[in-house]
Amino acid sequence: MIRAGVIGHPVSHSLSPRIHNRWFEETEIDGRYEAIDARPEDFVEAVRRAAGDGFVALNVTIPHKEKALEIADEASPSARAIGAANLLVFRDGKIFAENTDWCGFAEAVEREGGSLAGDTAVVLGAGGAAAGILYALQDFENVLLANRTRARAEALAGRFPNVTVVDWEKKLELGATESGLFVNTTSLGMAGYPTLGMILGDPGPAMVVDIVYAPMETKLIRAARKAGKPVANGLSMLVWQAVPSFEAFAGIPPKRPAATLADLEAELS
Ligand code: ATR
Numbered sequence: 001m002i003r004a005g006v007i008g009h010p011v012s013h014s015l016s017p018r019i020h021n022r023w024f025e026e027t028e029i030d031g032r033y034e035a036i037d038a039r040p041e042d043f044v045e046a047v048r049r050a051a052g053d054g055f056v057a058l059n060v061t062i063p064h065k066e067k068a069l070e071i072a073d074e075a076s077p078s079a080r081a082i083g084a085a086n087l088l089v090f091r092d093g094k095i096f097a098e099n100t101d102w103c104g105f106a107e108a109v110e111r112e113g114g115s116l117a118g119d120t121a122v123v124l125g126a127g128g129a130a131a132g133i134l135y136a137l138q139d140f141e142n143v144l145l146a147n148r149t150r151a152r153a154e155a156l157a158g159r160f161p162n163v164t165v166v167d168w169e170k171k172l173e174l175g176a177t178e179s180g181l182f183v184n185t186t187s188l189g190m191a192g193y194p195t196l197g198m199i200l201g202d203p204g205p206a207m208v209v210d211i212v213y214a215p216m217e218t219k220l221i222r223a224a225r226k227a228g229k230p231v232a233n234g235l236s237m238l239v240w241q242a243v244p245s246f247e248a249f250a251g252i253p254p255k256r257p258a259a260t261l262a263d264l265e266a267e268l269s
Pocket of ligand 1: 127128148149150152187188
């Protein structure tokens with residue numbers, strides 16, 4: 001039996017076990033995908049225990065993604081460039097770090113007809129999710145990045161040469177700036193947080209992505225839909241990052257990932 005899972009803290013809300021266990025069933029692979037809750041101080045020990053217990057891989061979620069990269073014996077170029085891993089594969093007594101988050105973002109954009117190259121893209125937020133998204137936007141000429149804490153945006157801009165930092169106070173102007181993509185990676189708009197308060201002006205973005213998916217339709221996404229723009233949210237990013245993750249431990253791709261996404265979307269909206 002293939003054992004895999006997701007490690008995080010907290011992790012009980014994670015949709016990954018449902019996604020991967022459904023895919024094990026659909027592909028008729030004898031596998032089990034579990035959620036492992038580990039506090040930061042217990043993370044390394046919990047990873048070692050999982051490897052010792054026969055897990056072939058672990059997805060990694062908040063707050064362990066940077067630590068996961070640190071403890072790996074080897075890392076993919078994307079995990080290194082992003083500075084975080086959301087997948088650890090155990091092979092030959094070694095830990096390999098991968099990042100499939102940026103693939104999830106890229107796939108979510110392309111599936112909705114968006115483009116990952118062009119003149120300008122806009123990204124709000126410079127937290128954990130932003131680096132993977134900036135990695136996926138390297139073929140844009142210019143990525144305008146705004147974050148409440150400017151120093152975090154500056155740090156990211158130092159790592160990605162096409163990124164220009166814009167004042168957080170100027171974020172409203174970014175909603176009217178002509179861009180190929182507008183991406184919210186902040187927590188704003190999430191249940192329990194203030195809304196982003198963004199107005200999409202003219203000409204504005206060709207496509208809008210909001211990494212938030214609780215609620216499924218943020219004000220930003222609703223405004224974009226109303227303006228007839230293609231959109232993607234954090235749920236589609238989650239499902240599309242799960243595809244290469246599943247392939248890494250199951251050896252074959254899932255059968256109907258788009259149906260999984262549609263079902264989750266219907267259930268959660
Ligand atoms: P994650 O790892 O999930 O990205 P994070 O690192 O805490 O979480 O990042 C959350 C993002 O939302 C950050 O860009 C954060 O801005 P700061 O870097 O200034 O903290 C942003 N964010 C959270 N609450 C915010 C608020 N009330 N106003 C503006 N930005 C906010």
